[in-house]
Amino acid sequence: xxxxxxxxxxxxxxxxxxxxxxxxxxxxxxxxxxxxxxxxxxxxxxxxxxxxxxxxxxxxxxxxxxxxxxxxxxxxxxxxxxxxxxxxxxxxxxxxxxxxxxxxxxxxx
Amino acid sequence: xxxxxxxxxxxxxxxxxxxxxxxxxxxxxxxxxxxxxxxxxxxxxxxxxxxxxxxxxxxxxxxxxxxxxxxxxxxxxxxxxxxxxxxxxxxxxxxxxxxxxxxxxxxxxxxxxxxxx
Numbered sequence: 001x002x003x004x005x006x007x008x009x010x011x012x013x014x015x016x017x018x019x020x021x022x023x024x025x026x027x028x029x030x031x032x033x034x035x036x037x038x039x040x041x042x043x044x045x046x047x048x049x050x051x052x053x054x055x056x057x058x059x060x061x062x063x064x065x066x067x068x069x070x071x072x073x074x075x076x077x078x079x080x081x082x083x084x085x086x087x088x089x090x091x092x093x094x095x096x097x098x099x100x101x102x103x104x105x106x107x108x109x
Numbered sequence: 110x111x112x113x114x115x116x117x118x119x120x121x122x123x124x125x126x127x128x129x130x131x132x133x134x135x136x137x138x139x140x141x142x143x144x145x146x147x148x149x150x151x152x153x154x155x156x157x158x159x160x161x162x163x164x165x166x167x168x169x170x171x172x173x174x175x176x177x178x179x180x181x182x183x184x185x186x187x188x189x190x191x192x193x194x195x196x197x198x199x200x201x202x203x204x205x206x207x208x209x210x211x212x213x214x215x216x217x218x219x220x221x222x223x224x225x226x
Contacts, residue, residue: 033214042202042217043153087152097143097215101152 002026004100006088011106012078020073020086020103028093034062034073035087037102043087046073075105083107112136113205115218122193123226130188130221132203138183139205143215144176147200159186193225 004024012018024032031050035043049055049064049071061074073086088100112135122128132142141160145153157173159165159180167173177189186205190197200222204215 040200040220040222042220044217045214048214097155099153099155104150 002092002098004088004090004098006086006100006103008101009104009106011108012075014078014080014107014109016078017074017076018078018105020075020088020105022071022073022088022100024069024071024088024090024098024100026090026092026098029066030091030093030095032062032064032071032091033087033089033097034060034071035089036084037087038084046086078107080107080109111207111214111216113139113203113216113218115203115221117221118219119222119224121224121226124194125192128190128193128223130190130201130203130223132186132188132205132218134184134205134207134216137205137207137209137216139186140183140208141206142180142186143204143206144178144186144188145202145204147202147220153202156188190223193223195225198223198225 006022033048034046036046037043047062049062054063059076064071085102085104087102090098114133116131143158144156147153155168156171157165157167157178159178161180161183165178180186200220202220204217206215
């Protein structure tokens with residue numbers, strides 16, 4: 001079967017750095033997304049990785065290792081507004097988007 | 110660019126009534142639209158995928174006669190929850206993708222919160 005694993009919840013301090021991990025086992029791979037979702041709102045796009053390595057975009061970076069079936073989202077200089085759920089999603093060989101359950105990130109002052 | 114709207118944003122209805130939710134891609138042609146449901150503190154659950162002009166493909170366990178999906182044009186898809194019951198209360202989110210998207214990315218609408226009394 002297809003499976004995406006992320007931690008259910010993480011807590012971090014304002015101004016710090018946090019890394020949210022995602023591991024996947026899917027039938028094929030055509031890319032991996034990270035989305036941010038605030039409570040009661042729809043997901044918003046953060047990043048897309050299809051090749052191995054690190055993609056940096058401002059305070060957020062996303063890393064992919066296809067051989068390990070592993071990705072992480074790195075958030076730097078955390079702000080209170082970063083409190084949200086972070087969803088990892090993988091495009092499989094049929095170009096279907098497989099969603100992880102999401103990681104709820106709690107930022108404390 | 111790549112804006113998706115949903116209407117209504119919030120709806121409260123009585124048990125047994127039907128509710129229609131519209132999803133529109135405002136500035137691009139959506140070859141494929143997706144309908145998701147999300148219960149509190151849970152992840153997105155894909156209900157169905159629809160391509161313009163063809164019947165929707167429903168995920169296992171989703172009743173096609175209860176959740177009617179119409180994708181009549183490249184910019185509009187509708188989801189009708191028929192004979193709604195309290196257990197249908199949820200956050201319904203649509204998304205749209207385009208063949209022109211370099212990432213095969215889905216663009217999400219703002220969601221519709223349905224409460225069935």
